[in-house]
Amino acid sequence: MGRHHSPNTETTYATDAARSRRRARRRTVSIATILVLGVATGAGFAVRGGLLTFAGSCEDDAVQLDILAAPDIAPALDEAAELARDQDVTSDGRCLDVRVRAEEPHKVAGSLQGDGAPEFEVWVPDSDLWVDRASLGDSGEELTPAGNIASSPVTMGMVPSAAKSAGWPEKRYTWAELTALATKGDKLRLGAADPARSASGLLALTKIGASAAKADGPQSDTQVAATAKLLAERVSGSDTRALQTVARDDSGTEQGDPRRNQALIVSEQAAFTHNREAGEDGRLELFYPKDGAPRLDYPYTLVDESHMSTDESRAALRFMTLLGEDDSRGLLQKHGFRSGEQEEPAEDLVTAAGGREPQPYATAPAEPPAPKDLQATLGMWTITVQSARLTTVVDVSNSMGETVPNRGQSRLEVTKASLVRALSQFTPEDEIGVWEFATYLDGTRDYRKLVETRRLGDRTGGGTTQRERLTAAYRALHPKPGYTGLYDTSLAAYKDAQKSYVKGKFNAVVILTDGANQDPGSLSRRAVIDELQRLADPKRPVPLIAIAVGPDADEKEVKEIAAATGGSGYQIDDPTQMQEVILKAIIAAGGN
Structure with missing residues (x-):
């Protein structure tokens, strides 16, 4: 002991x-x-x-x-x-x-x-x-799971008036359809426990994403983002605290305390416990989604x-x-609780928890989500609830002036356009800045800071917003007569981001380059990686996201440099993919 x-x-x-x-x-x-x-x-x-x-x-x-x-x-x-x-x-x-x-x-x-x-x-x-x-x-x-001793499906509970308005118990919904009730207008106040701290919250949000993808295809990200944004406004730190937010009486959609929730992502067991202690009007009625409920498996x-x-x-x-x-x-x-292997729940357990036929409470559980799906969901959630603080570092070496096949534009021109489009995905609370790099741009330094990292909604003395300054700075980038000074720039940008770290935000450095390091006077790759690993602080995480563009880029190099900070590296052949990859990388880093 x-x-x-x-x-x-x-x-x-x-x-x-x-x-x-x-x-x-x-x-x-x-x-x-x-x-x-x-x-x-x-x-x-x-x-x-x-x-x-x-x-x-x-x-x-x-x-x-x-x-x-x-x-x-x-x-x-x-x-x-x-x-x-x-x-x-x-x-x-x-x-x-x-x-x-x-x-x-x-x-x-x-x-x-x-x-x-x-x-x-x-x-x-x-x-x-x-x-x-x-x-x-x-x-x-060393952890050795010896078996599952209990289970409980994750469902959506509603106060009686809200459930009745939704057609409970006769009407069945998918996860996507249930959450649409809450995201379309303000008629249903939906809460949940923080998916970063709650298995119920994370499993449900992941299942909502899968359900929306099946129903809406390419448009599914919009609904999941809307659900995450809505939950972020009414999220609780734990499942116990989430249950404390449920309306204490059967308040309709037009009455009652607006701070209290009429619907809640909740496990069957948690609803059972809540209903045992709540009055008749404060009990929850459970919707069991017809496309399968994920389960807590103990x-x-x-x-x-x-x-x-x-x-x-x-x-x-x-x-x-x-x-x-x-x-x-x-x-x-x-x-x-249901027993670990129990498929057919006891009728009195379901009734006490708030279930009733014809809700499909005895259907087989949904397949457990893959780790990568959980990571992607957690990453999306992280970006939703935490504003981003990013430094974008753009390669302006002479090779960035080369024409992209079938595009009629240079690599840098396409990169600039992608950055401007990506900028539209961020809110006024997000903080973004920009550097450029090649070799010997500022005396002996390979890099130059163009716009300080600040809130996109901030205004300068002349009334220009940070978003407008960044847009102008991106569009003004042009190739310089130098080579790719990747190593010294990566290290300098990382140190700067650590120094200006803001707690409570998602801090990261995004480096865009079209080639391997070409600065003979820089540190070696091994030395840079060792130094980044030494500097990395889990309590103040600043993942480095490195994106290599074009056939001359070294995918292994950017992946190794990024991994040293807990970030990720990518290689793309077409700069038009950059916006998608930047957002994907941010989500992946947020999941970590």
């Missing part, structure tokens, strides 16, 4: 490759787990059947097991732990002393990525996505199993088997 972590919320989602590696490791561990589970379960049955006896109480020789659980399921696990003590449940002849503590999963996921060792043996978050997040990188703890996860004693690991698995037995399944249902 004596192991400890401090929570840290600055975490990232795993790549598909990382997930594959973890799954391979989990398969290896699971063989031993099955063998141990068989021994532990057999011993438990033997004790209950009277085949094994012990002299006196085994309380003094109990195996202590510390469990950190999501706040919604912690009370149920605490009751199960009390049940284990009351019934003298044992593992290998030793009583189980299980202690349960509640903690938000996003905080635990962050803490498990740090140095040191946790002071708990089992973690039960509300979703496997937190296990993926915590497992990213080489510094994270993975029972062993933490740092290789450093657990044999008694601890067996006790952990014994407690998990207890949760699958009839008494504990009934206990979980009493708290509003």
Whole structure:
């Protein structure tokens, strides 16, 4: 014992490759787990059947097991732990002393990525996505999911008057159709927990994106962005706080406190708990989207199993088997959960939670979203709720004057037009500036600052806005008689962005170049990468986004430089793709 972590919320989602590696490791561990589970379960049955006896109480020789659980399921696990003590449940002849503590999963996921060792043996978050997040990188703890002990579909709840107006329970909706009710006008006040801190919020927003894409195709991004913007205005820090925003009476769309929500993205279990305590008018009615509800899946996860004693690991698995037995399944249902593998929910559970036929509450769950889809959604959310602070750094070396095939314009002319178009995607609260670079543009320096990074809505003394200044600066760029001074410029722009970092905004440097570094007097690539890695500060993240344009660009080079800061590098053949790639890169960096 004596192991400890401090929570840290600055975490990232795993790549598909990382997930594959973890799954391979989990398969290896699971063989031993099955063998141990068989021994532990057999011993438990033997004790209950009277085949094994012990002299006196085994309380003094109990195996202590510390469990950190999501706040919604912690009370149920605490009751199960009390049940284990009351019934003298044992593992290998030793009583189980299980202690349960509640903690938000996003905080635990962050803490498990740090140095040191946790002071708990089992973690039960509300979703496997937190296990993926915590497992990213080489510094994270070894996590071994042993099975899912409960589940709860993510739905949309409405106060009775709003539900009735929407045709509940007879009328069915897709996720896209449900959110359209709230985004078209102000007739329905919709809230949610922060998708950066809530599995319910993130799973639902990802599903809304997939639903809109299926219905609207290329126009889907507009609806998802509108939904994110709406949720950002009424977002809560946690699922518990989100439930506290629900209207306390059955207020219609024209009455009631405008600060309170009439609809909420919520899990079935959370609605169950809310309805149990709310009055008749304050209860929620649940819509189960017909295109499938994502589910919270409560993975029972062993933490740092290789450093657990044999008694601890067996006790952990014994407690998990207890949760699958009839008494504990009934206990979980009493708290509003479906069992881990349960497809057909108990009728009284659904009714108490606010469901009713013909809502499709018993349909198969939606397929879990891929890690890349979760990352993209989180990136989009980040950009929505956080204003951007970007420094654009544009290559103006002589090669940028070369003509783009089939365009009749130079690379720089097309790049400039793309930058101006991309500028229209940002709000007056976003901050953007521009540098140019080649070689020896300003004495011995390869770069020159043209417009300071400021709010696009700010005005100069002459009344010109920052957006207008940037537009003019972009259009005035022209090729210079120099080469590509990429290394020194990247390092200088990164240092400047770090120095002027603004907390609460998405800070980044965007570098646009058409070639590899051609400055013989600059630092080496290795030296630049090492220095960027040394400077990178997770508490003040400034991802570098590098976009290489044209056939002479070095994709490997820009990717390595960008990766050193937590950013990303891209190579495109056509500068007209630049606007799309810039926005894609910002979303990807926001997801990280």
